[in-house]
Amino acid sequence: MPKYPAERINTLGSDSGDMNTRKYKQIVSSINEVGPIEPLSVIQPDRKKPEYLVLDGHLRVLALKELGMSVGPCLFAKDDETFSYNHHINRLSTIAEHYMIRRAFDRGVSKERLARAFNVNLSSINRRINLLEGICPEAITLLQDKQFTPDVTRILRNMKAARQVEAVELMIASNTITVAHAEALLKATPPEQRTDVKPAEREKKTAPIEQIEKLEKEMSQVQEKYQEAESSDGSDLLNLVVAKGYLTKLLANGAVESYIGRHEPEILTHLELVVNTVSIEEAVQQQGLEQPAEAAS
Numbered sequence: 001m002p003k004y005p006a007e008r009i010n011t012l013g014s015d016s017g018d019m020n021t022r023k024y025k026q027i028v029s030s031i032n033e034v035g036p037i038e039p040l041s042v043i044q045p046d047r048k049k050p051e052y053l054v055l056d057g058h059l060r061v062l063a064l065k066e067l068g069m070s071v072g073p074c075l076f077a078k079d080d081e082t083f084s085y086n087h088h089i090n091r092l093s094t095i096a097e098h099y100m101i102r103r104a105f106d107r108g109v110s111k112e113r114l115a116r117a118f119n120v121n122l123s124s125i126n127r128r129i130n131l132l133e134g135i136c137p138e139a140i141t142l143l144q145d146k147q148f149t150p151d152v153t154r155i156l157r158n159m160k161a162a163r164q165v166e167a168v169e170l171m172i173a174s175n176t177i178t179v180a181h182a183e184a185l186l187k188a189t190p191p192e193q194r195t196d197v198k199p200a201e202r203e204k205k206t207a208p209i210e211q212i213e214k215l216e217k218e219m220s221q222v223q224e225k226y227q228e229a230e231s232s233d234g235s236d237l238l239n240l241v242v243a244k245g246y247l248t249k250l251l252a253n254g255a256v257e258s259y260i261g262r263h264e265p266e267i268l269t270h271l272e273l274v275v276n277t278v279s280i281e282e283a284v285q286q287q288g289l290e291q292p293a294e295a296a297s
Contacts, residue, residue, distance in 0.1 A: 019062060026118050028063040030100075033117035034109050036060065038100040039073040093145045098131040105129055127154065134195075136161035142168045148177040155182040158196040163189055240274075248275050 030037070040057035054061055055077050064072045101114055115125045127150035132140055134157040142165065143153075152171075156164050167185040171177045191197045251257050251271060260268045 019066075024059050024063065027059050028066060029119050030114075030117040031060070031063050031069070032067055033113060034104050036064065036069075036072050037104045037107075038096065039075045041077050042074045043077045093143075094148050094150070095131070095140065095144055095146075098128055101125070101128050124150070127151070133157070136164050139164040139168045142172060143177070146172070146177055149179060151179045152177060152182050155179065155186050158186055158194055159189055160193050160195055163193040244274055247271050251275060 038057070038060065040060055041055040042052040042057075043055055044052050052074070060072065101118070104114060105111070111122055111125050111129075115122050118125065118128075131150050131153055135153050138161070139156065156167060159167060167182065167189075168177075170185060171181050174181070186194070257268070260271070
């Protein structure tokens, strides 16, 4: 990045009225405080002459001259870049200012010093440093050579990328890149295209995987216990049937029944309970037969 004498740089195309603008005063204050950060873009129309034409940085050249600085950092442009610079980057845009402040900050210049250089408060410097945070590249490209307040990108940050591009295109088309316009577009943005609106919690139609696994495990345990109970109950039922048959024959003997009744009446009661025990199916059938009988009576 060579340095060229300011007096040999032709500022053709600059307007002396620009020296009265707030932007120019900020540039002067910035260069005076932290020195030139953003290089000038120049081209040498005639290689035989030691003169250069400014393509980008007219106000910085005027500021350098006003501050009595004889040299400044420059980027040497190629011929095919002339049209782009002359027609698109004649003034310091908001994004160009952001890059300039960002470079100074990255080089170690404190925010306090930058605030003094631009004659603004620390809050404004923070907004300028973080100007493009959360802004998609397409929207940045559209705003590249525009001038707007940092609060515009603060509002755009609440939109998703596609909506950011759409909003910027609408503001450029109406030539009103303002906070009011950006806020109006944000209010008109559907919730699904905003980043500051949390999506509504949807009802879960299926249980979480953890609950499903737990349910499957419990079902498996129940099935195992059922199989164990089924096998043991079958054996117990067989034993009960054999015992019931034996006791039925035993109590059918009147002498035995009389003897047990006299000496162990409680045991006789339990034996009769076993003999009179029926299966569930038999109990249901008996209950069904008893109900019509009661109705008939």
